[in-house]
Amino acid sequence: MPPVPVLAEPGPLEPGPARPLATTEPFDGATLFAFLRRFAVPGVEAHTVDGDVLGLTRTLRLAHGPAVVRLTWDGATLALAFGGHPDDEADAQARVRRLVDADAPVQEVATTLGADPYLADDVATSPGLRLPGGTDVAEAAVQALVSQQVSMAAAARCSAKLTEAYGEPVAVADGSVSMLFPRMAALAAADPETLPMPRARGRALVGLAAAVADGRLVLEVARPWRDLRTELLALPGIGPWTADVVGLRALGERDVLLGTDLAVRRQLEARGVTDPAAWSPFRSYATVHLWRPYV
Template identity: 75%
Template sequence: MLGLTRTLRLAHGPGAVRLTWDGAALRLAYAGHPDDEDDAVVRVRRLVDADAPVDAVAARLGDDPHLADDVASSPGLRLPGATDTAEAAIQALVSQQISMAAAARCSAKLTEAYGERLVLPGVADGSETSVGWLFPRMEALAASDPATLPMPRARGRALVGLAGALASGALVLDPDASWPEQRVALLALPGIGPWTADVVGLRALGARDVLLGTDLAIRRQLEARGVGATAAWAPYRSYATVHLWRPYV
C-alpha cells in the first residue's frame, strides 16, 4: 500500500492529511481543527487532480498519433497538483535549471531554516505523532537575506521578491481565476520567466492547457516525435505535457 502525508496551513491552525492507495481506492485521513476539514479535502482533490475530465482528455489526446500510445498505456493520467499555491510557486522557482532531487534538497533546507516543526495527533490512530514541518510562511521567506539562501544569488533575490509579492497580496494565485492573467502577473516579477510561470500554472493552479514548451525534456520529446504544432491538443495541453514528461520521471 502506498502512502503520503502532507502538512497544511489552515484557517484555524495547522493540519495534516494522510493519503493511502491500495491499488483500487484512494483514502484520506485528516488531523486538525474540524472546521478546516472541508478545506483540507478541497486541497487534496487539487493535489491529485480528482476532478480531471479524464474522458474528454483521453478523447482529445488519444486521437493524435503522437500521443495515442501514451494515452492507451496511462489511462486516467492526472496532473501533479499542490495543496498550497504559494508553496508550489516557491518550489517551482527553486526548481529552475536543477534536477528534481536537487530541488527537493533545496526545499528541505528552506523548510528547516524558515519553516515550523509540526506535531499533531496521528492521522492514522489518534496517537501523538510528529509528521514533519510546515513549509515557511511567505512573510518569513520575504524577510530572508538572498545571500544566505541555498541557491544562486539571483535566484535567491527572485525568491524573496516572489514571496514578498505573495505575502503582501500584490500577487494572488487562485486556481479558480484566469490563468492567462495570472501568467502575466507572474512574468512581471523579476527572475520569473516563462518556464517558472508555466510550472506554477500547471502544478500550483491546475491550469489544464499549459504546454511547457520551454522545458528541455519536453522539447526533446516534441522533436523526437516529429510534433510541429500542438493546437489540436487544446484545451488539455497540460495533460500532454505530463505524458511527454513520463520518460524522464
C-alpha cells in the first residue's frame, strides 16, 4: 500500500505575475489612487510610490480562503497581480474592477459634466475620473458609518483598530498587509460600549453588522439602489450621508450627489451652483470632482 502523501501547509500569500487590467479610456489613475490611499485601512490595504509607479496591495476574503491583490499604475497601464486560490481569481478581478470603477462611462460623463460651466475645468484637468469604490460592500458600508463626522485619516485609524480587535491575521509574503477586515458576524457580536467611537455610533455599527450577518439587510450590487437606500435609512444611526456614501463607494451608484457632505457643500457654495440636478445621471462623478481639492 503506497504511503499517504502529507500535504504541506500553505505558505504566505504572494501575488503572481501582473497582467494588464482593461478599463474604459481615458483612465485617471493618479486621482483614483490618491482617493483610495486616503480611505485605506492600515493592515488591510497598503499604498506605495516607486518613482512614477503607484501601487496598492490589499487582502480579500474569498470563497476558498484569503487572497491578496496588487494593483499598479504607471501613468499608462493599470496592472493586477493575484495571490490566492485559483478558483477565486475571477471573483478577485471582478471586485478590483468595482474598486477602480473600470467600466465607467467616461465619455458620457465628460459630455454631461464638461458642458456645465461649474465643472468644465475639473473635467478638463481630470479626464477619465473614477469613483473610488470598494472590494466588499459590507466592509465599505462599515467604513462609511465609521467616517461620520470625522476626517478620512481619523476614520482609517478607527477602522484599523476595529480590524486589530475583530479581524483575522493573514500571512502575506512581503508583509505589506497582514489582516482581513472583520466579518460582519464578529462585529455584530461586539460590545458597542467598547468600540473606538462615540457610543451611539458604536451601537449603529453593531446594528448594521447584525442586519447584514443575519440576512435582514442584503447588500448586493445587483439590488435596486432605491430599495437598499430605504433599508439602510431604516437602521438606527444611519442617515442620508452614510447611506449615500454606501451607494457611491460600496455599490458604484453613478447618480448620488452627497449634498449633505461638508466638503461638497463648501464647493457648491463657493462655485455658486444652484442646480446640481443638471449633473444627472452622473452626480456621483460630480461629487468626486468636488472632493478633489481636499484629497
